[in-house]
Amino acid sequence: MDQLVQQLINALSLGGIYAMLALGLAIVFSIVRLINFAHGEIMTFGGYGIFLSMVFGFPPVAALCIGLGAAVVMALAMERAAFRVMRGADVISLLITSFAVSEILKVLFQNGISARPVPISFPSAWSSSYQIGGMTIGVAPTASIFVTILSLGCLTFVLRRLAIGMAMRAAAEDFDMLRMLGVRANRVVAAAFAISGLLAGVAAVIWTAQRGSVDPMMGFFPVLKAFIATVLGGLGSLGGAVLGGFVVGTLEVLTQAFLPDSLTPYRDAIVLSAVIAVLLVRPDGLLPARSGTRS
Amino acid sequence: MTLKSILLGTAIAALGTASSAEDYIIGVMSAQSGYLAPYDGPAYAGFKFCIDEKMANGGLNGTTPVKLIVKDTRSDIAVGVQVVQEMLDDGAKFIVSSADADPTIAAAQITAADMIPTMTFAGTAPVLTQVGPHVFGSYPADNQQGAVLAAYARDQGFEKAWLLTSPDSAYTLGGPRYFGEAFESLGGAVVGESTYSLNQPDFSAIVTNIQNADDAPDVIATWAWEPDFPAFIRALRGAGVETQVMGGDVLDTPTVRGLGDVVDGVVHTSGGFPDEGSAYADFIDRFKASTGTVPDNNYYVNGCDIVDMIEQALAAAGTTDPAAVSAAMAELEDGTATMSNFTFKGTDRMPLREVVVARIRADGEKEFVLRQLADPETLPKP
Numbered sequence: 001m002d003q004l005v006q007q008l009i010n011a012l013s014l015g016g017i018y019a020m021l022a023l024g025l026a027i028v029f030s031i032v033r034l035i036n037f038a039h040g041e042i043m044t045f046g047g048y049g050i051f052l053s054m055v056f057g058f059p060p061v062a063a064l065c066i067g068l069g070a071a072v073v074m075a076l077a078m079e080r081a082a083f084r085v086m087r088g089a090d091v092i093s094l095l096i097t098s099f100a101v102s103e104i105l106k107v108l109f110q111n112g113i114s115a116r117p118v119p120i121s122f123p124s125a126w127s128s129s130y131q132i133g134g135m136t137i138g139v140a141p142t143a144s145i146f147v148t149i150l151s152l153g154c155l156t157f158v159l160r161r162l163a164i165g166m167a168m169r170a171a172a173e174d175f176d177m178l179r180m181l182g183v184r185a186n187r188v189v190a191a192a193f194a195i196s197g198l199l200a201g202v203a204a205v206i207w208t209a210q211r212g213s214v215d216p217m218m219g220f221f222p223v224l225k226a227f228i229a230t231v232l233g234g235l236g237s238l239g240g241a242v243l244g245g246f247v248v249g250t251l252e253v254l255t256q257a258f259l260p261d262s263l264t265p266y267r268d269a270i271v272l273s274a275v276i277a278v279l280l281v282r283p284d285g286l287l288p289a290r291s292g293t294r295s
Numbered sequence: 296m297t298l299k300s301i302l303l304g305t306a307i308a309a310l311g312t313a314s315s316a317e318d319y320i321i322g323v324m325s326a327q328s329g330y331l332a333p334y335d336g337p338a339y340a341g342f343k344f345c346i347d348e349k350m351a352n353g354g355l356n357g358t359t360p361v362k363l364i365v366k367d368t369r370s371d372i373a374v375g376v377q378v379v380q381e382m383l384d385d386g387a388k389f390i391v392s393s394a395d396a397d398p399t400i401a402a403a404q405i406t407a408a409d410m411i412p413t414m415t416f417a418g419t420a421p422v423l424t425q426v427g428p429h430v431f432g433s434y435p436a437d438n439q440q441g442a443v444l445a446a447y448a449r450d451q452g453f454e455k456a457w458l459l460t461s462p463d464s465a466y467t468l469g470g471p472r473y474f475g476e477a478f479e480s481l482g483g484a485v486v487g488e489s490t491y492s493l494n495q496p497d498f499s500a501i502v503t504n505i506q507n508a509d510d511a512p513d514v515i516a517t518w519a520w521e522p523d524f525p526a527f528i529r530a531l532r533g534a535g536v537e538t539q540v541m542g543g544d545v546l547d548t549p550t551v552r553g554l555g556d557v558v559d560g561v562v563h564t565s566g567g568f569p570d571e572g573s574a575y576a577d578f579i580d581r582f583k584a585s586t587g588t589v590p591d592n593n594y595y596v597n598g599c600d601i602v603d604m605i606e607q608a609l610a611a612a613g614t615t616d617p618a619a620v621s622a623a624m625a626e627l628e629d630g631t632a633t634m635s636n637f638t639f640k641g642t643d644r645m646p647l648r649e650v651v652v653a654r655i656r657a658d659g660e661k662e663f664v665l666r667q668l669a670d671p672e673t674l675p676k677p
Contacts, residue, residue, distance in 0.1 A: 003507040010499035017496075107328065116333030117521040119553030127557050129535035136506065138533035141499060210497075210533070211526040212554050217330075218522070221494045256500035264490045265462045 002135045007257045008250075013141035013210075015249025016148030019242045020203045021226035022233065023155070024196035026241035030172035030289065031192045033091055035227070037098040038078060040219025041105035042197050046071030046204030047214035048109065051118050060122055067208070068201035075197025079190060087189070102220075109216035117215035120208050144206045151202050152242065155195065159238070164191050172236065172289075225252075232275050234285025243286050248275070318362040319355065319615050321346075321389045321605070322382030324402060325416075329370025330493075333521070333548075334394035334594055338416035339365070341590065341598030342391065344582055355606040359615070368393060372401045379405045387411065388617050389605060394594065396420035396465040403430045410618040412608070414601060417594055419544065420465035421677035424644040429621040433601050433637075434593075436645035437466065437518070438677065439669040440543055440564040441473030443650040447562070447665065448474075448514050448541060449481040457505055457512035457538075458488040459519060459527065467493070469677075470518030470543045476675040478516075486510040495523060498530040506536055518543035521550050532557040549591045552659045559657035566593045567634035568651045568663050574633045593634060600632035604646075607631070647671060 021039065028036050049070025053063035082101045086094055129138045159165035164187070171178045171188050179185050200219070207222065208214055226241075229248045233240025251271045259267060278286065325339040326332045346361055354360035364385055366378035375398045379390060383405065390406050392399040394417035403426040406413045414431040415423060421436040448456070456478050461467035475485040487508055489501040505512065515538050519527055524546060531540070539560065546563035569575040578596050583589050590596060607630045609615065612623035628640040637646040652664040 003503060006503045006507070007500055010497070010503060013499065014497045110328050110332065114333075115328060115336060116548070117525065117550045119525065119550045119555075121553060121555030124556040127529055127533040129533060136535040138499070138530070138535070140529070140533045210529060211522060212529040212557065213522045213525040213550060215522050217494065222496050225496065253497065253500045256497075257504060261488065261490070268492060 002133070003257075006135055006137065007253055009137060009141055009145070010257075011250040011253035012148075012246070013144040013249075014253055015246035016145055017203050017206055017222060017245075018226050018229050018249045019245030020148060020151060020199045021223055022229040022241035022245040023152070023238060024199040024203075025223070025226055025230050026233075026236060026238050027168070027192050027199075028196050029230070030236040030238065031168060031175060032083070032087060032094075032189055034083060034094045034098065035091070036078075036083075036196070037095070037223070037227075038082075038101040038105060039196065039200060039226070040221075040223035041102050041109075042071050042074045042078065042200040043204045043207070043219035043223065044109060044214065044216065045074040045105070046201040047120075047208050047218050048113060048118075050205070050208050051120050051214050054120060060126075064205045064209075067204055068198065071201030071204055072194050072197040075193045075200065076190060079193040083193075084186070084189075087185075106216050106220075113216075115216065117213035117218075119213050121212070122209055126209060140206075140210045144210065147202060147206060151199065155199070158195070164188070168192055168195075172238075225249075228272070228275055232278060232285060234288040236289035237285060237287050240285050240287035240289070247286070251275075317360060319359045319388060319609070320362045320364060320386045321391060322379065322385070322387030323363055323365045323391045324368050324375055324378060324393045324398065325365055326370040326393055327367040331368070331370040331393050331395055331398070334417055335368075337590065337592055337594035338394055338598040338601075340586070340588070341582070341595035342416075342601055343598075344585065344595075345599035345602040348581075349602060349606070355602075356610050359609060368398065370398075372398050376401050376405055383409070383411065388615055389620065390414070391416060391601060392418070394418055396423040399423045399430070400426055403427060410621050412617060412621045412624060414604065416601070417597055418466075419645075420469050421643065421645045422465055422469070425677065428625065428644070429617070430644060431604075431624055431639070432645035433604060434544070434566050434597055434646075435564075435648045435650045435669075437470040437543065438473040438675045439645075439647070440650050441470055441475075442477040442669045442674055443667050444516070444541055444543075444562070444564050444652060445474045445477035445481060445483070446667070447652050448478060448516075448539075449483055451539075453483065453514040453539065455484050455486045455510060455512045455514070457508070457515045458485060459491065459501070459515060459517035460488060461491050461493055461495075461519065461523070463493040466543070466545070467518050467520070471516045473675040474516040474541070477673075480673070486512050491519070491523065491527075493523065495526070498523075498527040499534070501527070502530045502534045502536060505531070505538070506534055512538060514539045514541055516541050518545060520545040521548065524551060525554055528554065528557050528561070544593070546655075547592055547653065547661070549659075552655050552661060555659075556657050558655045561655045562664065563653060563655070565651040565653050566597060566648065568653060568666065570663070578633045596634045600634050600637070603632045604630060604637065641671065643677070 046067045050067035053066040229244030233244030255267045326335040368375040379402045390413045392402040396418045399415040410429045417434045424430045458471040542563045547565040608624035612619040635649040653661045
């Protein structure tokens, strides 16, 4: 029983990261119909922001804040330099553009910083653990869960209570109508990218705190999982992205924990098969977007 | 006039790029990006440095000038196969392949027809030489490392081992398994094994399984590389598990040593250790003086050692004929190199070389533990 609870904590911790990344993808997609495969590089840039801050002697907490800021700046720069000129293009053109941005950034990271992972040495207290009953639980996964809940709570507040948030939700419903009502499109799209970058930055903070290194491919694999989560939840659905993230994270952890040894090499295949099975039953995802974008 | 200019220009360009008839052409696969770049990059830097030193003295053995053809594989096996074919078409008589078994095996399929000697920069999976008699390792193989590390673990009194493996590569699967086999042959027991995928996002589930194992291990062995090892060790220590961790030579990097407290006491194998006054220490000084870069891992010096291996094979063969060089290389015994001496004779062309065991300290330094030659009679079989 203790082991099951510990594994559920692990699942929430990993699922939370996927949920934040999936939400970042979904926010941008819902407004500009862009599946941003360069989202992982935003996360990676946030990680390098943390690394470089610590190299230059900033204390760990300040370095984390700089990492967050770096991710937001990268997301905004990406929107301004690569995606604004492509606005209105078809989904395939946008997708290819995002692949190109992703590849360019990866090469820049490799040649400008290092092809190999660079270490981030956080205070040892961040790698400590505490006891509840008979269970030993890590500080980092616990912090990860709290940060995820806090981030999602803040985002909900922004989307539901602030004017810019409501404009973003309206843009997700009908962007043309929003523009006709006089709302500045650039502002809404930039805000969506900024929030997307912030979520990627939070994911980068948790990721680097848990993994201890940054490399040019750091963001690629989690964003791949997050993309699966957005499809599972319902492409363009914000709630679906969060749910999808937690489902994928939970499936990954539980299959890792409880599959027999002989089946563990097939773990990813089993998780993806489960996702496909769900999509066969619910092709629009678990919580489809109102615009009904089919996966 | 224009036509003459073009023809003249083309002829001059051709003369400028063509190798002379005596050049010994060596093709080098070197990944400039992707997962192999951190290993191929330093290995090629060390290789090129020592080739340049030899060239300043008349070439290999003072008589054979070398021409290098270097091509980027982007860590992609398909691209690697393509560039090897191109290098053979350009006259390469020796291929130095990427620092992993899988691209080396793929390259060796192309070089087999002409018996072109093919040597990996630092691939250590002993299966890589089974493609044919023209394929060679250069670094102490995983079974040598596993055997030496297991013997050290038993000497320290460890009795129960847990293996962390990944079936995604011969290195990450084979290394811990060799350790386990040697560990059991010395009276220890392997009480569990967990598998992970390369670039796995999260290791917490594996750590929880180890934490709750009925038969708790007293040592964990893994050949996980970056970024998987940093993620694993942080998850392990973060969960309060202080079990001794031991690993392969891939842990001998500044990135792993830079992880701070979580790697304090981690023990790993290595190909060499730059003792004061040693040839290895001298190599570091020369390399630093020449390039301004401090070689911070063994891939640099092993790249240099490959030059020595080629040179001694050429001397023994007395010709540059590829098949003869392959045959001569396979018979080299107690050859001289910078990191350590090497013997191919009597092996399956993975050289028998000393294995170093080192321990990482929290301050980011490593300390020497022991240096030992594995016993060929008791090595775990590939």
